[in-house]
Amino acid sequence: MFASILNSSLSPECFKLWRFLIGAGHEVRMAGGAVRDFLAGLKPSDIDFASTATPEETIKVLEEHKVQIINPFGGMRHGTVTARIDYKQKFEITTLRTDTDTDGRRATVEFTKDWKLDAYRRDLTINSMYIDIDGNLYDYFNGQEDLIHKRVQFVGDAGKRIREDYLRILRYFRIYGKVASNPERHDQKTINEIIKNASGLQQISGERIWMEWKKILSGSFGSDLTLKMIECQLGSYIGLPQNPNIKGFRSAWNNTVKDNISTLEHPISLLATLLYSEDDVLHLHSRLKMSRIERDLCLFFTNHISKIDPISLSSIQWLYLSNPMKIKTEQVKSYINAYLSAQGLKDLNDEFDKWKPPTFPINRYDLISAKCPKGQLISIITDKLKVIWRYSNYTMGRKELLNEIPNILDVLPSQSLPRKTKKQKGLELELKPVPRSGVHIKGNWGDFDLTSYKSDFDGKSVQTGNRVPLGSISGGGSSFNWNFLCRQLTLEEIHHTRVNYFLGLSICSISNIGHT
Secondary structure, eight states: OOHHHHHHHSOHHHHHHHHHHHHTTOOEEEETHHHHHHHTTOOOSSEEEEESSOHHHHHHHHHHTTOEEESTTTSGGGTEEEEEETTTEEEEEEEOEEEEEEOBSOEEEEEOSOHHHHHHTSSBGGGSEEEOTTOOEEESSOHHHHHHTTOOOBSSOHHHHHHHBTTHHHHHHHHHHHHOSOTTOOOHHHHHHHHHTGGGGGGSOHHHHHHHHHHHHHSTTHHHHHHHHHHTTOGGGTTOOSSOOHHHHHHHHHHSOGGGGGGOSOTHHHHGGGOOSHHHHHHHHHHHOOOHHHHHHHHHHHHTGGGOSSOOHHHHHHHHHHOTTOOOHHHHHHHHHHHHHHTTOHHHHHHHHHOOOOOOSOOHHHHHHTTOOOTHHHHHHHHHHHHHHHHTTTOOOHHHHHTTHHHHHHHSOGGGSOOOOOOOOOEEEEEEEETTTEEEEEETTEEEEEOTHHHHHTTOOBOTTEEEEEEEEEETTEEEEEEEEEOSBOHHHHTTEEEEEOTTOSOOEEEEOOOO
């Protein structure tokens, strides 16, 4: 049926593997998303096979033909063997299986020889088709018809399929973006089941959610589908604030060339426009376990560049030079580029790229030589000198700027000046709540997420004198366990508590500092 197209579309390595397994007496078919893409006229990015061979039988065939097996025991429990042919293309071969038990995240499987049972356990009708080496299509649930009409439907009972693995909610939206021609043609019964089962996403790891969501944002209708997800009440389960900034998100999307959305280096650039504050960013990061760069990019957006109004070449030049996050200058540049790209400000982005930034003529050693008070005050003076430098249109030199230091010291509040106090080697940490995830700790080592507090404090009080182990924090290449010596505190009080941790002690004193 599709033999000629199959022969022209698939690699020699693909057919070689296929023939190895068939030659050993096993039935093997191309399966799942590869078939869907193939029938839609797209070149599949990954080729997966389904087979009647057990994992052990598959490995035996591969070893006989000296085929490289990748992590041979990694997927065997679920029936999957990964092979690389001639050290080129990688393929997955999975034994036909049925689910005997599911918990919303993973399934216990039983191997079978029944192709229809294997198809029935799959999520969507358009993902439940197979093609054999002769080009014959095996379609048990009318997936081809749904694909022709650009419909996305679950196999059988949508609610049951979702409850088997709640990540299928996001997979639905991702596949919808791949095959649908209209962002609004959802089956209402399917949407109702998604809303009904939305809370199940709490069971799914943030990494898996973020992996799917990135693909949704980078695909067709990324904006419409994200808004539909919010409409389906998924937001609170995937890390968004209760009332996300939908207006800002729509504006950023409409200003971006939608057809080129996949060219954005960071899909998080668009997602960040749904957030209002640093707390929103930290909560999203805690839920999705984003990379450090993605987290810092969101913080840069919410705390700095989004507050510039109007945005202009001079304002972003100053943002680059002032570097409020005190990060590497190349990182500042990439964050500014990401923001301008997400806002569709191509001309401004091009101008910024052509700009050659001037070098600030003062460094830390200049300030020390000028008898500036050491410590945090040097950073304060540097920032104020940069402001003076900016208003000179970056023309003032080293000597002129150093002459401004006495004027700066004269107007600094007395509390900014260093006091003669007994030195204490230590670290001051401020605890901030991260709803549903844990406590966020902010201090002069950087940021830490402490998630174990929920099991210790949720709904409980801690009595005077008790040492309560909360886990550990890591930073600066070090890690140490810590305890709190607490007076009676409720969970609400802990939300507004400051902790002084002095190195060398095994306990911390906590005192309530009131609501902030």
